[in-house]
Amino acid sequence: MQIFNYSGDDFDLYGQFGGDTDTATGPWSAPQTGGPIDATVRIPGSKSLTNRELILAALAAEPTVLRGALLARDTRLMISALEKLGVDIEVNHDRHGTPTITVTPPDEFSGAVDIDCGLAGTVMRFVPTVAALALGPVTFDGDEGARLRPMGGTLQALRALGVQVRDDGRGRLPFSIFGTGSITGGDIEIDASASSQFVSGLLLSAPRFDEGLTLRHTGAGLPSLPHIEMTLATLRARGVDARTIDERTWRVEPGPIRGGDIVIEPDLSNAAPFLIAAVVCGGTVRIPDWPTTTTQVGDHLRELLAPFGAECTLDDRALTCTVANGIAQGAEISGADLNLEHAGELAPNLAALLALCHGPSTLTGIAHLRGHETDRLAALAAELSRVGCQVTELEDGLHIVPSARNAALWQCYADHRMATSGAIMGLVTDGITVDDIECTSKTLPDFAEMWCSMLGVDAAASADTSVRDEFIHFDVPQRSTPSTDTSTSTDRPGDAR
Numbered sequence: 001m002q003i004f005n006y007s008g009d010d011f012d013l014y015g016q017f018g019g020d021t022d023t024a025t026g027p028w029s030a031p032q033t034g035g036p037i038d039a040t041v042r043i044p045g046s047k048s049l050t051n052r053e054l055i056l057a058a059l060a061a062e063p064t065v066l067r068g069a070l071l072a073r074d075t076r077l078m079i080s081a082l083e084k085l086g087v088d089i090e091v092n093h094d095r096h097g098t099p100t101i102t103v104t105p106p107d108e109f110s111g112a113v114d115i116d117c118g119l120a121g122t123v124m125r126f127v128p129t130v131a132a133l134a135l136g137p138v139t140f141d142g143d144e145g146a147r148l149r150p151m152g153g154t155l156q157a158l159r160a161l162g163v164q165v166r167d168d169g170r171g172r173l174p175f176s177i178f179g180t181g182s183i184t185g186g187d188i189e190i191d192a193s194a195s196s197q198f199v200s201g202l203l204l205s206a207p208r209f210d211e212g213l214t215l216r217h218t219g220a221g222l223p224s225l226p227h228i229e230m231t232l233a234t235l236r237a238r239g240v241d242a243r244t245i246d247e248r249t250w251r252v253e254p255g256p257i258r259g260g261d262i263v264i265e266p267d268l269s270n271a272a273p274f275l276i277a278a279v280v281c282g283g284t285v286r287i288p289d290w291p292t293t294t295t296q297v298g299d300h301l302r303e304l305l306a307p308f309g310a311e312c313t314l315d316d317r318a319l320t321c322t323v324a325n326g327i328a329q330g331a332e333i334s335g336a337d338l339n340l341e342h343a344g345e346l347a348p349n350l351a352a353l354l355a356l357c358h359g360p361s362t363l364t365g366i367a368h369l370r371g372h373e374t375d376r377l378a379a380l381a382a383e384l385s386r387v388g389c390q391v392t393e394l395e396d397g398l399h400i401v402p403s404a405r406n407a408a409l410w411q412c413y414a415d416h417r418m419a420t421s422g423a424i425m426g427l428v429t430d431g432i433t434v435d436d437i438e439c440t441s442k443t444l445p446d447f448a449e450m451w452c453s454m455l456g457v458d459a460a461a462s463a464d465t466s467v468r469d470e471f472i473h474f475d476v477p478q479r480s481t482p483s484t485d486t487s488t489s490t491d492r493p494g495d496a497r
């Protein structure tokens with residue numbers, strides 16, 4: 001069972017904010033269903049939107065109310081971090097049980113605090129720039145796995161902005177920021193090839209810089225461009241002049257950030273395993289409140305799943321995804337070559353789908369996944385191989401050759417998307433046990449219950465505490481330790497671990 005290194009002292013992980021105390025723990029037998037699915041799955045708020053809106057609400061000139069926000073480990077860590085910096089945050093639920101968060105910004109941010117980032121990229125890359133606007137030192141640390149994630153882009157940028165930063169020279173957590181209450185801003189260059197979050201974190205706080213910010217990415221490819229679009233869109237929606245100058249340069253003018261009432265969209269990337277389940281099992285999955293226009297990369301699932309037999313129709317109430325003949329009914333779907341540079345977040349779940357197809361597939365453009373919650377390329381290669389596929393790790397992706405599959409203990413490496421990928425594999429593979437389904441609490445605490453409910457199976461039957469003996473003896477692939485290079489700009493994709 002995963003033990004969370006969670007040190008937020010204002011609330012417990014499943015307690016005060018309405019988390020589900022029945023969340024499955026320990027080894028979990030991936031459930032199967034006898035026939036096609038017919039389910040409506042209500043997906044909680046977007047992690048990326050919730051954490052952007054929390055940051056902007058903290059920096060705003062007036063209070064903000066967030067409706068439909070996500071309450072999961074990543075967003076609770078964000079709330080806790082901002083509270084420590086002096087932001088007043090109240091969490092309630094409306095009469096339908098939908099979370100409502102009221103955020104009142106402080107007159108000035110307080111320093112002399114420690115921030116726990118957990119494993120949340122949005123906390124470790126978005127909060128430091130807010131902390132640089134505080135008076136006094138702010139120290140950042142996180143889970144063991146978080147200490148392997150690239151941070152050089154953020155630290156490099158803060159130093160270029162004249163902020164004093166102390167770290168051990170590896171460009172990783174832990175580090176301390178010594179804010180002086182203001183940032184002048186201006187023009188800076190960073191290498192954001194390891195994560196788009198370096199760019200987003202700076203742009204979000206930039207309206208509060210005296211001269212705003214012109215930010216240029218200088219490195220190789222820039223991943224997850226839609227997430228930068230999302231950052232610009234959230235800024236503009238609050239009255240900030242934020243724009244793309246060219247494909248590597250962005251400009252944010254200084255000025256007040258509006259508060260107000262904001263509705264958070266469902267997390268479309270978290271819809272991925274449920275929509276993929278329709279492709280695997282056949283039938284229909286409906287996702288209510290799917291937005292008709294959005295910057296979320298999960299919206300690309302509508303096109304991405306079409307070649308796999310998914311007919312997706314969108315109206316103003318829901319996305320309906322119907323699959324006439326699923327893999328479980330004998331559909332022989334050929335593999336695919338996908339460049340997921342912009343949609344890396346979807347790669348683990350799509351890799352699981354490709355492993356269930358007929359014929360080889362290649363995923364490219366995702367070298368930066370080595371710096372995600374775990375080295376996702378190594379983790380997917382290890383786990384898909386364990387189930388019986390032939391998988392080759394490429395410099396920037398994976399080559400997957402499906403094969404007859406066998407029972408296995410699927411390891412998650414604390415990665416929520418590895419956990420949901422294990423659940424997908426288990427839909428049509430007998431004997432898949434996911435070692436740590438609880439790590440889905442990073443962005444979707446009720447995943448196990450939602451999955452069982454979609455399949456019409458009893459959730460209690462999947463909570464398997466007796467791992468079969470033969471599984472215990474599988475080797476766990478070793479994760480390499482981070483580079484000891486003293487430069488803070490060693491965040492090139494592939495160098496991340």
Ligand SMILES: O=C(O)C1=C[C@@H](OP(=O)(O)O)[C@@H](O)[C@H](O)C1
Nearest residue numbers: 048195196197223224227344345
């Ligand atoms: O800004 C964001 O909310 C995110 C940006 C992306 O990060 P990377 O650019 O590091 O892939 C994405 O993968 C992550 O899940 C969320």
Ligand SMILES: C=C(OP(=O)(O)O)C(=O)O
Nearest residue numbers: 119120121122345372373
């Ligand atoms: C990469 C991810 O998360 P994070 O925001 O922690 O980077 C993810 O959710 O797939």
